[in-house]
Amino acid sequence: MHYFLASRKDLRIPDGKLLHIAPETCLTSELRELASNTYVSCDLFRSDVNVQLNIEQMPFSDDAFDVIFCSHVLPEVEKDNLAIMELRRVLNPRGWALVSVPSHGENTTEVRPGDGHEAPPEFFRIYGSDFSIALTEQGFDVETVQLDEVLNQEQQTKMRVNRQTASAIYILRKI
Numbered sequence: 001m002h003y004f005l006a007s008r009k010d011l012r013i014p015d016g017k018l019l020h021i022a023p024e025t026c027l028t029s030e031l032r033e034l035a036s037n038t039y040v041s042c043d044l045f046r047s048d049v050n051v052q053l054n055i056e057q058m059p060f061s062d063d064a065f066d067v068i069f070c071s072h073v074l075p076e077v078e079k080d081n082l083a084i085m086e087l088r089r090v091l092n093p094r095g096w097a098l099v100s101v102p103s104h105g106e107n108t109t110e111v112r113p114g115d116g117h118e119a120p121p122e123f124f125r126i127y128g129s130d131f132s133i134a135l136t137e138q139g140f141d142v143e144t145v146q147l148d149e150v151l152n153q154e155q156q157t158k159m160r161v162n163r164q165t166a167s168a169i170y171i172l173r174k175i
Contacts, residue, residue: 001027001071001100004150004169005034011171013095016066021055022046022073031069040065056082058090066095074101075123084138093174099135101127103167108134127167135172143171 005011011034018035020028022043032039041049042058053059055070056079068091077083091097107128111117119126132142147156147166156162 018067019065021070068097097172140172
């Protein structure tokens with residue numbers, strides 16, 4: 001994600017308000033720079049964030065944020081369609097959201113512990129390449145950036161990432 005953000009200088013909004021969902025410590029300072037005005041961290045379980053919330057029903061007003069960062073959260077959300085609707089609702093029309101999910105195959109598959117799928121027990125689904133269609137259906141313009149467009153093979157090996165762990169980055173804008 002550091003490489004991606006460094007390469008995309010067009011993803012800056014002066015005086016922007018940024019919402020960081022389930023904040024990764026390694027990205028917090030970089031995202032604070034993106035949020036030249038306001039940085040808000042949130043999580044369902046953690047207490048070291050600005051706001052504890054359920055992403056399926058966020059306590060923010062419509063169009064409240066210029067930038068939303070949501071990485072590897074949606075597979076663990078029971079009703080991801082509600083979460084995606086909430087992301088769209090709180091995103092300012094001039095802003096953008098950055099979403100990433102692990103992905104495998106073409107079709108999204110619902111999973112439960114013990115059902116034979118190889119997924120972490122906290123996952124409700126394994127996304128497929130059809131994820132961008134679901135985002136479009138929720139009213140987003142979707143730009144999909146594949147892992148290979150961000151990191152070359154040597155970098156992927158060194159960082160121990162691949163298409164199943166890092167997959168794609170989705171840049172979302174309201175239609």
